[in-house]
Amino acid sequence: MSLRISHWIWIVLLLGASAMLYHTSYRVQELEKNIAQLEAQRALELENIHVLETEWASLTAPLRLQRLADKYLQLQPVLVAQIVPEQKLARRLPRRANSELMANNGQPHLALAVMHGADGR
Amino acid sequence: MNEWHTRPDPSAMRQMPLPGLLRPPKRRVLATPAEQALERARTRLVFFALLFILVFLVIGGRLTYLTLFNQPSAAESEADDAPAPSGMGRAQILDRNGVILASSLPTTSACANVKHLDNPAATAKAITTVLPELDAKKLADSFVKRKGCVPIKRHLTPKQYSALNALGFGAIEFSQDEQRSYPQGALLAHIIGTTDIDNIGTSGLEKKLDQRLRTATEPVRLTLDLRVQHILHRELEQAKEDFTAEGAAGVVMDVQTGAIIAMVSLPDFDPRDIGTADDKQRFNRATLGVYELGSTFKLFTAAQALEIGTTKMTDSINTVDPIHIGRHSIRDYHPEHRWLTLPEIIMVSSNIGAARVAEKIGGERQQQFLNQLGMFKPPPVELPEVGKPLVPENWGEVATMTIGFGHGIAAAPLQLVRGVATISNGGTLVNPTLLLDSAKTPPPEAPTIISRATTAKMRAMMRLVVAAGTAKAANIDGYLVGGKTGTAEKISNKHYDKNARLSSFIGVFPINAPRYVVFAMLDSPHGTKKTYGFATGGWVAAPLVGRVIAASAPLLGVPPLDSIGEAAADSQVLQPLGQNLINTLVKPHEPEQPAEEPEELPSATVSEDR
Numbered sequence: 152m153s154l155r156i157s158h159w160i161w162i163v164l165l166l167g168a169s170a171m172l173y174h175t176s177y178r179v180q181e182l183e184k185n186i187a188q189l190e191a192q193r194a195l196e197l198e199n200i201h202v203l204e205t206e207w208a209s210l211t212a213p214l215r216l217q218r219l220a221d222k223y224l225q226l227q228p229v230l231v232a233q234i235v236p237e238q239k240l241a242r243r244l245p246r247r248a249n250s251e252l253m254a255n256n257g258q259p260h261l262a263l264a265v266m267h268g269a270d271g272r
Numbered sequence: 273m274n275e276w277h278t279r280p281d282p283s284a285m286r287q288m289p290l291p292g293l294l295r296p297p298k299r300r301v302l303a304t305p306a307e308q309a310l311e312r313a314r315t316r317l318v319f320f321a322l323l324f325i326l327v328f329l330v331i332g333g334r335l336t337y338l339t340l341f342n343q344p345s346a347a348e349s350e351a352d353d354a355p356a357p358s359g360m361g362r363a364q365i366l367d368r369n370g371v372i373l374a375s376s377l378p379t380t381s382a383c384a385n386v387k388h389l390d391n392p393a394a395t396a397k398a399i400t401t402v403l404p405e406l407d408a409k410k411l412a413d414s415f416v417k418r419k420g421c422v423p424i425k426r427h428l429t430p431k432q433y434s435a436l437n438a439l440g441f442g443a444i445e446f447s448q449d450e451q452r453s454y455p456q457g458a459l460l461a462h463i464i465g466t467t468d469i470d471n472i473g474t475s476g477l478e479k480k481l482d483q484r485l486r487t488a489t490e491p492v493r494l495t496l497d498l499r500v501q502h503i504l505h506r507e508l509e510q511a512k513e514d515f516t517a518e519g520a521a522g523v524v525m526d527v528q529t530g531a532i533i534a535m536v537s538l539p540d541f542d543p544r545d546i547g548t549a550d551d552k553q554r555f556n557r558a559t560l561g562v563y564e565l566g567s568t569f570k571l572f573t574a575a576q577a578l579e580i581g582t583t584k585m586t587d588s589i590n591t592v593d594p595i596h597i598g599r600h601s602i603r604d605y606h607p608e609h610r611w612l613t614l615p616e617i618i619m620v621s622s623n624i625g626a627a628r629v630a631e632k633i634g635g636e637r638q639q640q641f642l643n644q645l646g647m648f649k650p651p652p653v654e655l656p657e658v659g660k661p662l663v664p665e666n667w668g669e670v671a672t673m674t675i676g677f678g679h680g681i682a683a684a685p686l687q688l689v690r691g692v693a694t695i696s697n698g699g700t701l702v703n704p705t706l707l708l709d710s711a712k713t714p715p716p717e718a719p720t721i722i723s724r725a726t727t728a729k730m731r732a733m734m735r736l737v738v739a740a741g742t743a744k745a746a747n748i749d750g751y752l753v754g755g756k757t758g759t760a761e762k763i764s765n766k767h768y769d770k771n772a773r774l775s776s777f778i779g780v781f782p783i784n785a786p787r788y789v790v791f792a793m794l795d796s797p798h799g800t801k802k803t804y805g806f807a808t809g810g811w812v813a814a815p816l817v818g819r820v821i822a823a824s825a826p827l828l829g830v831p832p833l834d835s836i837g838e839a840a841a842d843s844q845v846l847q848p849l850g851q852n853l854i855n856t857l858v859k860p861h862e863p864e865q866p867a868e869e870p871e872e873l874p875s876a877t878v879s880e881d882r
Contacts, residue, residue, distance in 0.1 A: 198378060208372035209455030213502035231750035231822050231832045 361450055362471055363484070364491035365464060367498045368533075368708055374454055374464050374478070376471070380433045381449040383421035388443040392416055395441055399424060402435040426469060427451045452478075454543040456498065459505055461540045462556040463496065463655070463706065474546075475554070477706065479656045493708040495531035500524055500824040504534040507823075508792060511816045512538050515797035515807060521557035521685050522792045524824070527693040527780065530702035531711035532653070533788065533828070535559075535686075557795070560657040562682040565793075566760030567809070568692070568778050569678030570626045573633070574618055575695045575730050576641045579722045582632040583614055585729060586850065591617070591624040597670055602627050602677075605759070605808075615849050618733045619741035619857065621757060623677040630676025635667045638675065644721050645694060645701070651686040653704045659684045678758060685776075689791045692778050694721055695730050696754075696786045732848040735783045739842070740858045742808075745815035746779055748822045750832030752841055754783030755817070757809035762796065772796045777813035781821050784841040787830055792816045 209215070220226060365374040389395055392415035393408075400408040403425055414422050426449060428436065436444060452467045454460075465476015473479035481492060508520040524534040537557040541549030555561060577583040588611040595602040604622050617625030630638060642648065650658035662682040664671040674680040686704055693702045699722040705711050722730075734754030737743050742757045758776040761768035776793035780786045792813045799805035803812065826832070833841060846854050 201375070202377055205372055205375040205377060205453055205455055208375070209453070209457075212456050212459070213498060214457055214459050214505075217502070217506065228823055229826070231748065231826070234750075234826050234832055236831060 362452065362467075362486060363488040365477065365485075366491045366493050367496045367501075368494065369497065370493075371498045373456055373460055373494065373496075373498070374452060376450045377453045379427040379429075379449050379451045380446050381426040382424040382428060382433075382436055382444055382446050384415055384424055384441075385421045385443045385445050386415055386419060389415055390443075395443065398439050398441070399436070399444075402439065403432060421445055457544065458540045458542045459498070459501060460496070461543050462537045462554075462558070462657070463494075463535055464543065465655075466543045466546045475657065476655060480654050494706050495526075495529075495533060495708050495711045496535075496706065497533050497824075497827070499827050500820075501534040501536065503823045503827075504790075504792075504820055505536045505538075507816050507820050508536050508538055508794075511792075511794060511797075511812060514800060515794060515803075515812050517794040517797040517812075519552070519557055519795040520793060521561070521795075522790075522820070523558055523686060523689045524788055524790050524820070525689050525693055525702075525704060526711070527697040527702065527786045527789050528700075529711045530690065530693065530704045531708070532686075532704055532706050534824075537561075556655070556657045557685065557793075559651055559653060559655055559684050559686050560659045562659040562661055562684050563774050563793070564679050564682045564760045564763070565685070565688050565776060566678040566758040566774065567621045567623075567626075568688055568756045568758035568776060569675070569681070570618055570621065571695060571730065571734070571756050571778075572642065572645065572691055573626050573630050573638075573676045574614055574733060575722055575726055576633055576638065577614070577629045578729050579726045580633065580637065583629050585614055585848065585853075588613055589617060589625045589628050591622050591628070593624075595624055595627055595673070597673065600670055600674070602673065613853065615733050615736055615853055616857070618756065619736050621737075621742050626677040627673035630672050631669070633672075633676075635669065635672040638672055639667055641721075642675075642681070644719070645687075645691045647681065647683055647687055647691065651684050651690065651704055653686060654706045661687065678760060685791055685793055688778060689789055692756075692780065692791075693789045696727060696734070696780045696783075696789065698724050698727050729848045731780075731783050731786070732846050734780060735842070735845050736849065736857060738779070738783075738814075739846070742810040743777055743779075743814040745810060746777060746818040746821075748818045750834075750838070751821055751825055751830070752782045752784050752833070752838060752845065753779050753818065753821060754781070754845070755779035755814070757814055758793075759808040759810075773807060775807055775809040775812045777809045777817050779814075779817040779821065781825065782830060782833075782841070784845040788825075788828065790817045790820055792820070 362376045364372055364376070367373055384395065384399075386392075393412045396408045396412035396415060399411060400406050406425065411424070424436075424444070425432075433446065437446070450471060452471055454464060456464075461476075463476055465478040465480075466474050467478050468474050473482035473485065477492075477494075478485065485492065504522045504524060508522050511517070512520045520536070520538040522534070522536045523532065525532050535558050537555070539553045541553040546554075574583075578585070583589070591604065591607075591612050592609050594604075594607075602623050604620075604624055606620060607624075608616075608620055608622065612620070612622055612625050614625075614629065616622075617629065633641075646652070647661055648663060650660050661684070664675075664680055671680050690702060690704050694700065699720045700718045701721050702718070703710075731754055734756060735752065736754075737756055738746050738753050743755055746753050746755060755778050758774070758778070760774045760776075762772040762774060774793055774795055775797050776791065778789065778791045780789045794807075794812050797807040797812045799807040799811070806812075843854075846858065849857070
C-alpha cells in the first residue's frame with residue numbers, strides 16, 4: 152500500500168490542526184486561570200478597600216477629631232460673621248478670580264472668608 | 273496456505289471484487305457462507321461509519337453554534353463587570369453625605385475539632401497563653417463534653433489569629449466570619465443601634481431594618497448629617513455637664529420632608545461595649561421617652577384657636593388671677609396680673625392664658641386636633657424604640673385646660689418636633705423619617721392640618737418669643753430664629769416636683785421661610801451662677817439651640833443674612849401681629865448703619881495679581 156501525496160498533505164494538515172487546537176485549548180485554560188486569579192485578587196482588594204474605608208471613617212469620626220482638636224489645636228468655631236456671600240467676596244478678590252466668580256453666580260453660594268475681623272463687627 | 277487458515281473456500285474470496293463501502297455490489301444470491309459473512313461485516317462497517325459521521329456532525333454543529341452564535345448577552349457581561357457584592361454580608365449604613373456609620377468587617381473565628389484533639393487540657397492551656405481572657409479549665413471541660421468543632425473564640429483580631437495559628441495545633445480550625453463595626457462610636461448609638469455576636473440587630477435601625485440590611489447589596493442611606501449630629505451632641509453634652517442635668521435630648525428635622533438631620537439622647541453608650549451600658553444609657557429619650565413637655569404645647573393650642581377662630585390675634589384674655597378648678601389651681605411662673613392678647617400669652621408663656629384659650633376650644637376639638645398631629649400614637653419613625661404617648665383616660669375640663677399648656681399629656685420629643693414642623697411649614701403633616709429614600713419621596717397625600725394664614729401667624733408669634741419673649745438667648749446674628757420655650761415640672765411620687773424640671777426649647781429657622789426645626793431638652797438641670805440660678809428652658813435650652821443653629825446652618829446650606837436683610841425679614845415675619853403689638857412688644861428695630869466695608873484687608877488673604 153502506498154500513500155499518495157494527498158494523503159501526506161491531509162496527515163500534515165491534521166497534525167497541524169490538532170497541534171493548533173491543543174495550543175489554543177491550553178492557552179484558554181491558562182487565561183481562565185488568570186481570570187480566576189485576578190478576580191480573587193480583585194475581591195481581596197475590594198475587601199481591603201472596604202476595611203480601609205471603615206478605618207478612615209473611624210479615624211475621621213467627629214468625636215475623635217473633636218478630642219484631638221481640643222488637645223492640640225487652638226482653633227475656634229467659625230462665626231456666622233465670618234461667612235459672607237460670594238458677591239460680597241467678589242469685590243475683594245483679584246480681577247481674574249473675580250470674573251470667574253461672577254460667571255457662576257446666581258445661586259446663593261456660600262463662601263467662607265478667612266478674614267478675621269474683616270467684618271467690621 | 274498456512275495451516276490455521278481454515279476458511280472453507282479461499283478461492284471464492286479471491287474471486288469476489290472488493291466492494292466500495294457505500295457502493296454495494298449488485299444484489300445477487302449469496303451463495304457461500306464466506307460471502308454472507310463478508311456482507312454482514314460490510315453492513316456493520318457502513319452502519320458504524322454513518323454513526324460516527326453523525327456524531328461528528330453533531331459535535332461540529334454544536335461547536336460552530338457555540339463559537340459563532342452563542343455570544344454572551346450584554347446583560348450578562350454587564351453583570352460580570354458590576355462590582356461583586358464584597359464578601360461582607362450585612363449592608364453598610366451611611367449618612368446623607370456617604371460617611372460610614374456602620375460597616376461589617378471580615379474576621380476569623382476559631383474552634384477546636386474534638387476528633388483530632390489528643391490532649392484537651394494541654395491544648396486548652398496553650399490556647400489561654402494566646403487568649404488570656406479565656407478560662408483554661410472551662411475550655412478543657414468543653415472540649416471533653418462537647419462534640420464536633422467546639423468554639424474557642426469568635427471575631428479574633430489579626431494578631432490573635434496569627435498567634436493562635438502559630439501554636440500549631442491541627443485540631444484548631446479557623447473560619448471566616450464578619451463583625452459589625454461602628455466607626456462613629458457613641459455619636460449615633462441610639463439611632464444605629466447594636467447587633468449581637470451573630471450579627472443580628474438587637475436595637476435601633478439594626479433591629480428595625482434587620483431583614484433589609486441582611487439582604488441588601490447597596491448601603492442604606494440615612495437622612496442624618498453626621499456634622500450636625502456632632503454639633504448637637506457636643507452642645508447637649510456641654511449643657512448637660514454645665515447644668516449637671518440627668519440627661520438630655522435633641523432633634524434637628526427638615527420641616528418640609530420630616531427628614532431627621534440629627535437626633536441625640538444623653539447619656540449614651542459606645543455600641544462597641546454595649547455590654548457595659550446600663551438601662552439609662554440605652555434609653556432613647558428622643559423617641560422612647562414620653563414627657564410632659566409643658567409650654568411648648570401652647571403652640572398647638574394657639575394654632576388650633578386661630579385655625580378654628582375661637583380666639584383671634586387681638587382678643588384680650590384675662591390672666592389677672594390664677595384659675596381654681598376643682599382641687600387644681602393653674603398659676604403663672606411670671607404672673608403678669610393683666611389681660612393679655614394671644615401673642616403675649618405665647619411670648620410670656622402664660623399658663624392661665626393658654627388654659628383659657630384651650631377652654632374655648634373645648635375638649636373634643638382639642639383631642640381631634642392633637643390626634644391629627646399624631647400625638648396619640650407612637651412617633652412613626654424607623655426605630656423599634658418608640659414610646660406610646662400618655663393621654664388622660666378622662667378628658668374632662670381640667671384635662672383640656674392643663675393640656676392647653678402641655679401638662680396632663682406626655683409624648684416623645686420627636687412628636688413635638690413633628691407637630692411644630694407641621695404648624696410652621698405651611699400646615700402639612702410631616703412624617704419623621706431616618707431613611708433618605710423616604711425623605712425624597714414625600715407621601716402624595718400628606719394631610720393639611722392648618723392653613724397658610726395660621727402658619728404665618730404662628731411664625732410671627734414664635735419669632736416674638738425669641739425677639740422679645742422668654743427665648744431671647746436663642747436670638748443669634750445672621751439667622752432669624754423663632755420658637756417656644758418649655759419648662760415642665762417632673763412628677764415624682766405623684767406630685768409635681770418644683771426642683772426637678774424638663775427644660776426645653778423648640779426653635780425653627782429661618783422663621784421667615786422655615787427650613788429646619790431644632791429641639792433641645794435637658795432633664796433635671798440645675799441653675800448656675802451664670803444663669804443666676806435659673807434652670808428654665810429660656811436659660812438652659814434656648815442658648816444651646818442658638819449655638820446649634822449658628823454652627824450647623826452654614827453646613828446645611830442656609831446662607832446667613834446681613835443686618836439689613838435680617839431687619840427686613842424680621843419686620844416681614846412679625847407683620848401678622850399688627851403694628852400696635854409690634855410697637856409695644858418689640859423694641860422698634862433700629863437698622864444699624866451698614867458697616868462700611870473695610871478697605872484695607874489682611875495682606876495674607878488677598879493679593880492683586882498684575
